[in-house]
Amino acid sequence: MARRPHRPSTGTAGRPRLWGRHAVIAALANPERTVRKLWGTREALQALNLPPVLPVTYADVADLGRLVPADAPHQGLVAEVEPLEDIWLGELLERGREDGRPLVVLDQVTDPHNLGAILRSAAAFDALGLVTQDRHAPPESGTVARAASGALETVPWVRVVNLARALEEIAEAGFWRVGLTGHASQTLAQAMGRQRLAIVLGAEGEGLRQNTEAHCDELARLPISAKVESLNVSNAAAIALYAAASRAATA
Template structure:
């Protein structure tokens, strides 16, 4: 299991994560390393050229373990050290984002003790794709952003804003005080997600992979919604459920109303 890195930077690996940082946030790239055979393919050569064009330090090394990646990692021959530009301060977030006028708001995604790094990475990628500009999670009991998370997000972490709050219930309570509606996803809920008006100041809350929403978080929600399922499989992976809910929020934003 990959341990959370306590340094000011994060080591990421893989073609797509490194390329996403090169394209979207080259200022966050500290250095890039690649093995000798990386660059033989056209797309690999184009990435190296892009990094040079952006003025990023690129060095050829015999083993990417020198960069600090875990053993056994599928790294595709390239790794990078990046600044943790996605982490937002909790108090600053409350002042700058939560209190902002309605017209400047997009849905916020809250993750209640999502622990699997693959799931968390997939959730982050879906959130970025659906226009979510803030993800909130609790520091304790939740997956930290690691190289595995960055890889699972295919580099979308470069475009994320994440708040690791000390107490998710307390954070959400403050959000309610500023007019945010808390909408929890629960498989047993009678109301379907498309029946809920998400085209407002809404925080969509996902529960953990095993237990769902904690009682303390569930009790804060004004409403609970579910995703109807037709087949013999009666549950979805949390990252799949996240994508469906966030798509519905985007659909309502585009059309201006809830409904099928």
């Protein structure tokens, strides 16, 4: 059987390649993002207001398909970009000092589709930002950006070396850390309280690690039916963020 040809997800010097209308247009609109190259069909490029200094290459659908992983839905647009500048946790916590927006913390969530979907929910419910480990989370990529549907460019994403230490710093900034786990006795609504909220989620299957649970103020579960054992982590994040937004609306 013939082997499927390798399709790159990174470009020159390891720069991420983004694809799809929402991801590429959001990258072009982000003043913090440097776009190095842009490929597109004539139809897709004509709809964009592009800076004159940006190198643009017209390409057909087949050529674009060779720039991205196999079967990636590029929608006629591919961009090569520089990674975003790192954000420090202290900087993010300082930004949110005067508001009550929730923070999302992920414990070894490694699937890029899940991460992108969580970024999208974080944008939808106006979360303060996302915190992940640097070694146990996917890097910026076209897959993350596509699943995030533009939110990769708008939601601050902090990568930390030590998640337990980061959770301590988050507590010091006044956040109530609630870890979601199926074995908790109370529901999220019962655990949230009225303090600033940090929602802590673990990887699908493994869940939160013991040391991460130990660095949460409360453990909580979502009140799902017994017909379903658990939810995908991105679905759980969306529900938790909705609950946080609903709490804020009724405060």
